[in-house]
Amino acid sequence: MTVVRLPDGTEVPALGQGTWHMGERGADRAREAAALRLGLDLGMTLIDTAEMYAEGGAEEVVAEAIAGRREEVFLVSKVYPHNAGGRKLEAALGRSLQRLRVETLDLYLLHWRGSVPLEDTVEAVERMRAAGKIRRWGVSNLDVEDLEELGPALADCAADQVLYNLQARGVEYDLLPFCQKRGMPVMAYSPVGQGGALLRDAALGRVAARHGVTPAQVALAWTLRAPGVISIPKSADPAHLRQNAAARDLRLTAEDVAALDAAFPPPKRKRGLAML
Numbered sequence: 001m002t003v004v005r006l007p008d009g010t011e012v013p014a015l016g017q018g019t020w021h022m023g024e025r026g027a028d029r030a031r032e033a034a035a036l037r038l039g040l041d042l043g044m045t046l047i048d049t050a051e052m053y054a055e056g057g058a059e060e061v062v063a064e065a066i067a068g069r070r071e072e073v074f075l076v077s078k079v080y081p082h083n084a085g086g087r088k089l090e091a092a093l094g095r096s097l098q099r100l101r102v103e104t105l106d107l108y109l110l111h112w113r114g115s116v117p118l119e120d121t122v123e124a125v126e127r128m129r130a131a132g133k134i135r136r137w138g139v140s141n142l143d144v145e146d147l148e149e150l151g152p153a154l155a156d157c158a159a160d161q162v163l164y165n166l167q168a169r170g171v172e173y174d175l176l177p178f179c180q181k182r183g184m185p186v187m188a189y190s191p192v193g194q195g196g197a198l199l200r201d202a203a204l205g206r207v208a209a210r211h212g213v214t215p216a217q218v219a220l221a222w223t224l225r226a227p228g229v230i231s232i233p234k235s236a237d238p239a240h241l242r243q244n245a246a247a248r249d250l251r252l253t254a255e256d257v258a259a260l261d262a263a264f265p266p267p268k269r270k271r272g273l274a275m276l
Helices: 026-041 053-066 086-100 118-130 144-149 151-156 175-181 202-211 215-224 238-249 254-263
Strands: 003-005 011-013 046-048 074-079 107-110 137-140 157-163 186-189 229-231
Touching (some): 026 053, 026 238, 046 053, 053 074, 053 086, 107 157, 118 151, 144 175, 151 157, 157 175, 175 186, 202 215, 202 254, 215 229, 215 254
Parallel strands (some): 046 074, 074 107, 107 137, 137 157, 157 186, 186 229
Antiparallel strands (some): 003 011
16 A cells, blocks of 8 residues: 655555545435445545535545444545634534544645635644644645745644646646645545546546556556655545555556656646646
8 A cells, every 4th residue: 555654654545535526415325435435445544525525414424434443544524714713613623523423533624715814723723633623734725825824833734635637737836846845745636637528538548558447547546656645536436446446556657657748748837726
């Protein structure tokens, strides 16, 4: 299992599981929970969720999936920006913990930046960490300038979760190097893109054909090639989950990487941080 080291030395799987769009339909919840449990069996023991996903519904699916297996799981959730300070954060965290049926989160992220000052968010999450309700805190969808605004608190920021895939490479210009220099992992959400367009790309298909794998496996392996990157694809399909797990063993050649760079050029200048 490829692992990534957090700033405090904790090792987590480089390939985890996302839950965006889970919990939206009650009829799907048992199937989604079963998929997450299969992912755990396959070693993808980092699970990422958020209070925003199905307005807590995804957290409830995760609760079902990890019941009796909490010690296996590195559990991540995220707080809405409008809840990201003071007593509102404490209350939002309490609701997430209740839905997840756990006492502590391994990592709690600010989902994106809103009107609440970052210093207020830091004060609140540090208070929650001191109370034992979270073990670590981090951010999501924050760019270099935002991270620098954290000041000394940046040393305690455990991760930055951002959109990162072959179609969205802007973070490579400065954000990814910034985080790598500080030993702070980047969590790549939507690593195989959205809507399927990426997976229909001809260049990606040719690389996949050379290795006898799927385009999605190549896209995942591409994100995992970079030091300090945690990839969190979402899937509720057992076959896709097994393919995702197998992508950990796929090693792209220099020829593969060059072909993908030609099809999806790396950034040559600063771009605004892409978000979904």
